[in-house]
Amino acid sequence: MAQNLPYRLARELPLLAHPAAHADRPHGSRWRSGTKSALLWVALVASATACSRADRPDNDGVGEESSGTDDSTEPEMPTGPPIDMAWPKDAGAPVPPRDSGMPRPAKDSGVVAVPDAGTDAGVEPPIGTDGPLNMAPVVFGPNVKVSDDSGRGQQTEVVMAAHPSGILFAGWMDNRQSPSRCGYSVSKDRGKTWSKNTFASTQGTGRAFAGDPAVAIDDAGNLFAGCQDYASGGLGTNYILLAHSKDEGATWSEFKRVNQSLDKPWLGGTGDGTVIVTWLGNPGGVKRSTDFGATWSQPISLGYINHGTTMSTSDTGLVHMAYNTAETTVTYRRSEDFGVSFEPARNLSPQGQPCRSPCSPRSHPIVGADADPTGKVVAVTWASRQMHADAEGDDDVWVIVSYDAGKTFSKPIRVNDNMNPSRQFQSWAAVDSFGAVHVVWTDLRNGGQNDTYYARMIDLETGFEPNVKVNDASGKAASFIGDYKGIDILGRDVVITWTDNRADVGDIYFARAVDAAAAGGPLMP
Numbered sequence: 001m002a003q004n005l006p007y008r009l010a011r012e013l014p015l016l017a018h019p020a021a022h023a024d025r026p027h028g029s030r031w032r033s034g035t036k037s038a039l040l041w042v043a044l045v046a047s048a049t050a051c052s053r054a055d056r057p058d059n060d061g062v063g064e065e066s067s068g069t070d071d072s073t074e075p076e077m078p079t080g081p082p083i084d085m086a087w088p089k090d091a092g093a094p095v096p097p098r099d100s101g102m103p104r105p106a107k108d109s110g111v112v113a114v115p116d117a118g119t120d121a122g123v124e125p126p127i128g129t130d131g132p133l134n135m136a137p138v139v140f141g142p143n144v145k146v147s148d149d150s151g152r153g154q155q156t157e158v159v160m161a162a163h164p165s166g167i168l169f170a171g172w173m174d175n176r177q178s179p180s181r182c183g184y185s186v187s188k189d190r191g192k193t194w195s196k197n198t199f200a201s202t203q204g205t206g207r208a209f210a211g212d213p214a215v216a217i218d219d220a221g222n223l224f225a226g227c228q229d230y231a232s233g234g235l236g237t238n239y240i241l242l243a244h245s246k247d248e249g250a251t252w253s254e255f256k257r258v259n260q261s262l263d264k265p266w267l268g269g270t271g272d273g274t275v276i277v278t279w280l281g282n283p284g285g286v287k288r289s290t291d292f293g294a295t296w297s298q299p300i301s302l303g304y305i306n307h308g309t310t311m312s313t314s315d316t317g318l319v320h321m322a323y324n325t326a327e328t329t330v331t332y333r334r335s336e337d338f339g340v341s342f343e344p345a346r347n348l349s350p351q352g353q354p355c356r357s358p359c360s361p362r363s364h365p366i367v368g369a370d371a372d373p374t375g376k377v378v379a380v381t382w383a384s385r386q387m388h389a390d391a392e393g394d395d396d397v398w399v400i401v402s403y404d405a406g407k408t409f410s411k412p413i414r415v416n417d418n419m420n421p422s423r424q425f426q427s428w429a430a431v432d433s434f435g436a437v438h439v440v441w442t443d444l445r446n447g448g449q450n451d452t453y454y455a456r457m458i459d460l461e462t463g464f465e466p467n468v469k470v471n472d473a474s475g476k477a478a479s480f481i482g483d484y485k486g487i488d489i490l491g492r493d494v495v496i497t498w499t500d501n502r503a504d505v506g507d508i509y510f511a512r513a514v515d516a517a518a519a520g521g522p523l524m525p
C-alpha cells in the first residue's frame with residue numbers, strides 16, 4: 001500500500017476541500033469532509049513524499065440437518081466438470097483500479113506507510129473519520145465462542161452484520177434440539193462478549209424445521225432477523241420468517257411469515273426501518289419494506305435462481321445483488337434507489353463447478369459479495385474448480401472487483417495461496433471504507449482440518465496479500481459445516497464468524513483483527 005499513498009491522497013483532496021460536494025448525502029453517511037481535513041492531507045502528502053526508501057518500516061458456511069443431543073431448553077423469540085474461464089463479452093472490459101487518468105506511482109517510489117494509530121483501547125473513530133490512512137499487519141485475536149450450546153449439538157451456516165456503533169449481530173442454523181432452529185446472538189462490545197442465544201422455530205408441523213438464517217442492521221441500528229421456515233420438511237412450500245429489534249436485541253417483535261420461499265433468504269437494511277429481502281426459486285425475487293416489514297412493495301422477479309443471492313446496501317442508494325444462475329454463471333443486478341427498482345440482470349463471469357458430491361464437506365455454488373459504504377467498490381466471491389491459469393484442479397476461492405459502482409468488473413482473481421492440493425470453499429467478502437477487499441473462506445490445506453483463512457487486497461495492482469489463518473485451534477472437518485460464513489468491517493477492524501470443529505461437529509466462533517481495515521479518509525471517487 002505504501003507506494004500508492006500520494007496517488008490516493010491526491011484523488012481525495014478535491015473532495016476534502018469541497019464539503020458541499022457531498023451535502024446531499026443522507027444522514028448516517030460514513031464520509032467526512034472539510035477544509036481542515038484537506039490541510040491535514042496536504043501535510044500528510046508532503047511528509048510522506050519526503051521520506052526516503054531507507055526510512056520505510058517493514059511491511060514485511062438447505063443443508064443436511066442433524067438431530068440435536070442436548071435436551072436443555074432455551075428462550076424462543078416470539079412467534080461438474082471444469083469449464084473454460086473465458087472473459088464474458090457482456091461484462092465489460094477489465095477496469096484498472098481507481099483510474100482517474102493520473103499516473104500510478106512506481107513501486108520504488110519510497111513512500112512510507114503511516115504508523116499504526118491503534119484502536120483496541122477506548123472509543124474508536126467511526127468509519128470514514130478523517131485521519132491517516134493505515135492498515136496494520138493482519139493479526140486475529142483470541143477466538144470467542146458465540147453459540148452457548150454446552151452439549152454436542154451442531155451449529156452451522158453463520159451470518160453476521162455490523163454497525164458503526166459497535167453492534168455485531170450473528171445468526172446461524174442450530175441443531176442442539178430437534179427440529180433445527182435459527183439461532184441469534186448480539187455483541188455490544190465489538191465481539192468480546194456475546195448475548196445469550198435466542199431462537200426462531202418453524203411454524204410448520206410434522207417434518208418441518210428452520211434454518212438458513214439471514215441478518216441485517218439498518219443505518220439507525222435496528223436489527224432484522226430472517227429465518228427460512230422449511231414448513232414442507234424439504235424443498236416444497238416454505239416461508240421466510242422475519243422479526244426486528246429496535247433496542248439492540250433486548251426485545252424482539254414476533255416472527256412472521258413475510259413471503260413464500262423455496263429456500264435461502266437474504267436481507268439488507270438501510271435508513272430507519274427499511275429492509276430488503278430476497279429469495280431463490282423459479283422465480284426468485286426481491287421486495288422491500290419501509291416500515292419494519294409491516295407492509296411490502298410488489299416483488300420484483302429475479303428469474304430462476306437455484307442458489308441464494310447476496311446483497312449489500314449503501315448510503316448513496318446503490319444496492320448490489322449477486323447470485324448464481326444454472327450453477328454455471330455469476331449474475332448481478334444493481335439498484336440506484338435503495339432497492340425500489342433494479343437494473344436488468346447481467347452475467348459477470350463463468351463460475352465453474354464446486355465439488356458438491358462426493359466431496360465432504362460439500363462446496364456450494366452460493367455467491368458472496370459486499371461493497372464499501374458508498375457502493376463504489378464491489379467485490380464478488382465464490383469457490384469452484386475452473387480452467388484457469390491459477391487453478392489447482394480442486395476448489396479454489398475467486399474474486400472479481402468493480403471500482404466503478406458495478407458498471408464493470410475485473411477478471412477473476414484466485415485468493416488462496418496454498419501450494420498443496422487441497423480444497424478452499426465457503427468464501428465470503430467485505431469491502432472497507434477505503435475500498436480494500438477482505439475475503440474469508442474454509443480451508444482444508446492442513447490435512448483436512450477445518451480451518452478458516454483470510455486474505456486482504458488493497459487494489460488490483462498489488463493483489464492479495466499472503467493468506468492468514470483466523471482460528472487459533474482446529475478440528476477435523478465435519479461432514480457438513482454449512483455453505484457460508486460471516487465477515488464484516490467494524491470501524492478499522494475486520495470481524496469474522498465461522499463454524500468451528502475444535503470441540504465437536506460444529507460451534508460458532510468469532511475473531512477480530514484490530515486495525516486490519518482502512519483507517520480514516522473518505523473513499524476515493
